[in-house]
Amino acid sequence: MTTNERTLTKRDFTSDREVRWCPGCGDYAILATVQSLLAEVGAVPEKTVFISGIGCSSRFPYYMDTYGFHSIHGRAPTLATGLAITRPDLDIWIVTGDGDGLSIGGNHLMHTLRRNVNVNILLFNNEIYGLTKGQYSPTSPLGSTHKSTPMGSLDRPINPVSLALGVEATFVGRSIDTDRKHLTEVLKGAYEHRGSSFVEIYQNCNIFNDGAFAALKDPDKKDLNQIRLQAGEPITFGPDGERAVVAESDGSMSIVPTEEAGDRVVVHDPARDEPTTAFALSRLALNPTGPTPIGIFRDVDRPVYDDQLRAQVDAAKQQRGEGELTALLDSGNVWDVL
Amino acid sequence: MTTNERTLTKRDFTSDREVRWCPGCGDYAILATVQSLLAEVGAVPEKTVFISGIGCSSRFPYYMDTYGFHSIHGRAPTLATGLAITRPDLDIWIVTGDGDGLSIGGNHLMHTLRRNVNVNILLFNNEIYGLTKGQYSPTSPLGSTHKSTPMGSLDRPINPVSLALGVEATFVGRSIDTDRKHLTEVLKGAYEHRGSSFVEIYQNCNIFNDGAFAALKDPDKKDLNQIRLQAGEPITFGPDGERAVVAESDGSMSIVPTEEAGDRVVVHDPARDEPTTAFALSRLALNPTGPTPIGIFRDVDRPVYDDQLRAQVDAAKQQRGEGELTALLDSGNVWDVL
């Protein structure tokens, strides 16, 4: 997280490249929000790097007037890790899709999160492969009929938030492409978090999977379906807060009328040491078609992989003195021929 | 899960290949247990297939007198998936290590589990890379000093049970190489489960990581540290059952003296619909150096990927009649030249 002395605007983060997503794509809104956010928080363009994989969403770096790397399918976290280890002075953002990040790239995502590398990961989840024109993805609901699944998909979808919590990610959030205010808030949290932050963003692909998030976006449904997690607040929702989340005796969570909940309503605390509660919350919605928690699920401080790696290098120098090449070669059994 | 009319013994599952693990390796005990188990449950050797990746543990198939495939590093689940889809008549076992299954192969593991492919996955966790002579693995405790981490490892270890539950695996168990009875019980559960079963087996590597599971194995420590999960039973442990697991109001689990627990003691139910409770239990031990749950965490029925895929093929035949090649080629716009 860098800070800026100059006062910049969204324009300073906007490159001169023409944006080439389909008209109406949710990616536009996310782009605009990120550009504004960076200006707002005082990020420094030259210290900011966007790294992406392959997919529609992964075209993101071209549109940012920062450093960027449009890498290969699923591998953005690997480049980011190499860069994060060697360049502590940079703010590194990863942009990935549900296919890029969860299908081909699932392993790197998981290991990056468990290592707690200092990067911000934005997963644009449109529940579809956009760039390759509409195959189902690991987040597509069971039974989705798309190009490769004319009779319906059979793979039980991944819940990206559950997955991230399963590997103990230190910052886990979820937001919605078009909810600029909410998205800004969650992304600001991610930006301020040292270590890996993971944010799932529901993103509409109006060409191949239009309306996948209608339950959370339609004006007449969203109040019923958005469970907005707010640190320190009891978790209630509905137009008049009439529904509440409570913990059962076996540790699972359920939704009950607020009036029946009494003091069983769970008070949200993203800083809880263990990911258990956050995990339970993530289980409330298997697909975003009914009441679905959004916001920051978890935000805890843990040692950061790359910080510690550099600390070891420093410690080694301290303990053994800066390496000296002649001494290195001379070490071990040497003999002289005269 | 096949059954056998013949009465077989452990010997019928023992190949003529000389076993080549280091003397004292925990793999021997697991091998013997699996061989006996298969005889006991009436498995059919020719209908049984062991598929492994690369690592010491992955030599397993050579020692089984069944069909087998010693594949490449991390990829055993991918071969198993192709085989399971096309051959519903086989019992397929995957043998993998903590490096093979969680480092290079983490993504395949995750996707196999979420698809609920009909395979039994045995992860031999010795918290080390054995075959490549002693580098730390994704399950090595933080700060482990091994060949590639002379100043201590920095990656926060994966808890394989949490990970499996994070992707909603339908059968998740954990046992110990040398506890033949317990291991048999858990493996029997895995064998009987239709869909993916995942069993983490703590396995001692006496050459590169001796004693990693001493807390759960030493006669004078194990009663204090094994939290044995038993379906339908309240979760208590200790030499005289003096400690109990209770759920907190935020859904997390903790350990308290049984006498203070009262009716808060969690009763174990692996068949719970949601993985939440099982996940909470998995969080009780971050490394198996203190009280650690073993047994069957989760065992639920869910549609099986390969069953459903075959059902679609059958349905297509039913709906459209068995495919006819001439008709296929003739479909679309054809014209005749005379």
Next chain:
Amino acid sequence: MSDTSTAQRERIQLSNAVVRFAGDSGDGMQLTGDRFTTQTALAGNDLATLPDFPAEIRAPAGTLAGVSSFQLHFSDQDIHTPGDAPDVLVAMNPAALHKHLSALKPGGIVIVNTDAFTERNLQKAGYEESPLEDNTLTDYQLHEVPITELTLRALEGHIERGELNKKEAERCKNMLALGLVSWMYHRPIDETEGWLEDKFAAKPAIADANVTALRAGWNYGDTTEAFAFTYEVKAAKLAPGRYRNITGNQAMAYGLVAASVRSALPLFYGSYPITPASDILHELAKLKHFGVATYQAEDEIAAMGSVIGAAFGGSLAVTASSGPGIALKTEAMGLATITELPMLVIDVQRGGPSTGLPTKTEQSDLFQVLYGRNGEAPIPVLAAASPADCFHISLEAARIALTYRTPVVVLSDGYLANSAEPWMLPDIDELPDLTTAFSFTTEPNRADGSFVPFLRDEDTLARPWALPGTPGLEHRLGGIEKEEETGHISYDPANHHAMTEMRYARLERIGAQLPPLEVEDPDGDAEVLVIGWGSTLGPIQAACHQLRQRGRKVARVHLRHLAPLHPDLEEVLGRYRTVVCPENNMGQLAMLLRARTLVDVKSYDRVTGQPFAATELAAVIERYGWGEQA
């Protein structure tokens, strides 16, 4: 619509014609081209097509990057390429005109949608001034048609009746263009009418609007006097039979199903989507009633692994990808090689390196599939030469895989994948019978009653294919070097050398058992040989045709088998004074040939993401064969 109405216009007889439709990605040019192709095929012409579209799903409307085009070449003769320079260019907007005008034949016909020539669009297309108003088009026959306006007018009634809104109506403008061009070339449109009605069965208003626009286009040609001529290309004298148009990807999918039917093995197809290979998956996913199991894996490595597992289990196992995905499969392809299991790996090549040019064609993965594995891991490699050949190459690849128990690579490319050609439907019963290529081993194979999985057939060097489930034949496969016959792990030095040599010997055996190499040398006295492989067949054929018409003695050979190379090659290459090898890569086959034969094979290489033009190759062959003076 009857053809008589155009009687009053002069009808020019042509032997062939090349038409290119170009417009914005949103303008439906691929669909227009497809329809025109079908109409043309039904009219009995031989034809070839060349679709070309941007990598973005929807590149920004009106820009050069957003232009999508479709070219069709049709003829009363046998033809081989989608044509070099178009006779007619339909440009739906300024960007389309800007991008494609230079390709047009001198004096060719340009039909522009004048409604799209707005200030904004001109600017997006990089025109400072309107090309309709300066001298840009003076050398062409320009037809300015207000296509959008005409469409809206034709659909006025529909809009008024509220059957569709203006935007929807505008979208029918491609049908108006199609109607117009159909009229120009006397292509019947009733087939397309039927097709539209089918396609929009659920939305009859849309169907009706499209049909109306289509007819309006036809009528516009017929009614206005702007078009003085119409053109007629008579039906080609194709061999008698039943025909259909087919793209390479579709043919590949059908070929795989045919191989499954002809081998009586269930087809397992495990794959991960990637352009331009995904359509094979989409096609096969629709064919489950053939017992086809399709599996969309989490990545290409998993797809490759699944195919090895399915082959072990006794399926006809197939995967496909394009270059970047094949790169990921290479480690597992090594495992497939050493375990000697039959399976197919299809590489639908695209421009590289790395992500490269995902929607463009190239032949640059030849070396990758030959050599992109650790260690000495020889795999047979075949290449399809035309869209329809994808069908036949699947069968040939399956034959080799099943007979010799080996993975086989099939090369296709972006051009073959997406372009179409008329294909005479084969007689199913005359397709190769693949059931004779293999049998599953069910009994012990040694005198002592034991079974060893690496005892070989003397003729083919194939090892037994014994499936899990077979009692008494339990065995273990794996990636570590195997002892001869027993297949046990072996670190023995001499054994490793012998097994390595065996793997090459088996490859050579495949070559030795091929029919003689066919060389096209009409008079048997050619001095120059053109050698090629894959999708360059069409342009090479056409170039040779041109040269022969000019009296040049040129012979031609086209390789379907890249590994093993045909054993006749040394002899064949030795027969000619000059050997020329054109490729859409930097000379990969040429290098193989040079190393193998020590003949100074001349390599002509171009990687532009576009297939060769026939005239381009004719010039190259002329130059290499007969010197600069030509």
Next chain:
Amino acid sequence: MSDTSTAQRERIQLSNAVVRFAGDSGDGMQLTGDRFTTQTALAGNDLATLPDFPAEIRAPAGTLAGVSSFQLHFSDQDIHTPGDAPDVLVAMNPAALHKHLSALKPGGIVIVNTDAFTERNLQKAGYEESPLEDNTLTDYQLHEVPITELTLRALEGHIERGELNKKEAERCKNMLALGLVSWMYHRPIDETEGWLEDKFAAKPAIADANVTALRAGWNYGDTTEAFAFTYEVKAAKLAPGRYRNITGNQAMAYGLVAASVRSALPLFYGSYPITPASDILHELAKLKHFGVATYQAEDEIAAMGSVIGAAFGGSLAVTASSGPGIALKTEAMGLATITELPMLVIDVQRGGPSTGLPTKTEQSDLFQVLYGRNGEAPIPVLAAASPADCFHISLEAARIALTYRTPVVVLSDGYLANSAEPWMLPDIDELPDLTTAFSFTTEPNRADGSFVPFLRDEDTLARPWALPGTPGLEHRLGGIEKEEETGHISYDPANHHAMTEMRYARLERIGAQLPPLEVEDPDGDAEVLVIGWGSTLGPIQAACHQLRQRGRKVARVHLRHLAPLHPDLEEVLGRYRTVVCPENNMGQLAMLLRARTLVDVKSYDRVTGQPFAATELAAVIERYGWGEQA
């Protein structure tokens, strides 16, 4: 221990000797060999070693599969190989004898540990009868030594005093064997004594026991009359300087550190363990005080990605693997190529295909690293020729990577990785200064004050290396084809062809800027040229030496650069009547040379997991060069 005690025995002067220690994996043969090597180096001989061990960590004790061996060749001359046939074989058990006897020189010395020749062990080794009792060993000088027994007796006191148990005492038997052989060859053992005391500093009883066993071995030779002769190999006339022994993996690690120091760039090493490359990681992990960041990634793809990221950030970024891991890196190596970032990819080759022979050596990944990528993706490839050369090749690879802004592949192999040779320590200040190879771009590079990331240096065709963090130079890299100069995404056909040609042109530029190719042709009149690359240098040198001593006129050239091939090659190959190319693969370089030069290069291939023997090559060269009669 002074040498005078052996005075009464006849001392035979030799020019060189080859000793092989063989025993069970648990017998500590690698350590014994290492110690004997160090003693020998300190005695001033030139030497070369060949360790050979099973793929299993601990294969079953006593079996053939469990045998581990270590061979040392030492001389008073310059030598090039670890020796063909040993003069002395120390066999710690029957399996070791069985496996290695056939390699021994006729009449050679065999020292066996008779205590290990039990019924059970004989059976495990596949002996029906004891070879000590039948005629197996009649043609050799057999020394039956009860090594275990002697060890236990020497340590009786230790056991009685409870300082160690019997099993621990037995484990010292390798030191007894070492003592005996050291006595035979007049190698001083005090260095090893000191080493043992250091190594077991924490367990003085163990240290003392080992030293006691070592001395007991020496004394056994000295005292018993079983050994009639001792042997002396005088110090070699090595160039004056300071020497150490070094293995290839260690040299590679030190070379990378040297490149980091000499370029003033921090070293980032991202890797995933794999035999035989892992030791480079282990070495570097110990060198954090040089500012080295080592990262054990989750797999090879991640390792490769991390290196691209670190190169983007301005580190000297390096990864290493062996064949199967390189296969996984190929897709990302394509990305490295198209983004033109400097980095090194080291391939420590092993036997393939697939998992193959993980602990054995082979040169069969040459094609994989040259061609194993999708599309046309040329990368420079270098190969180390000896263990110590791994140091220098790292620097050369870094020079090319940094100068031309490109990934570079470095080939090593299992033999180089694990064997040692004496190495004269270089003068640090005379190592190449790599700071002049590059500079980070910090300013705009166009007249209009803008920055474009693909504007090239005219001389090297290198593009700017502008690091994130540099104000005003913000830019985006990626895997899609780039527009010349600007680096923007470009699908333009002509641009793609031009960029592809540029990538090859840059490779050729590297070749053109190399010093002339050095050919070893002592009298300048050779008729036969032997061409090789990589670890075959030693045997080729030795073979040529043998041939020249027989009067054969033979020249020799050894390639360090495999891509680009040296521009002098055509001319050089053309000078000789016959060109022979021996390789530990199936003829990969030979194929490149044939294609490039059209010279009928004769390929000699052997893949047994073992390096060539000098006599083997001498015979081959003789046959190809002067016919069968020789």
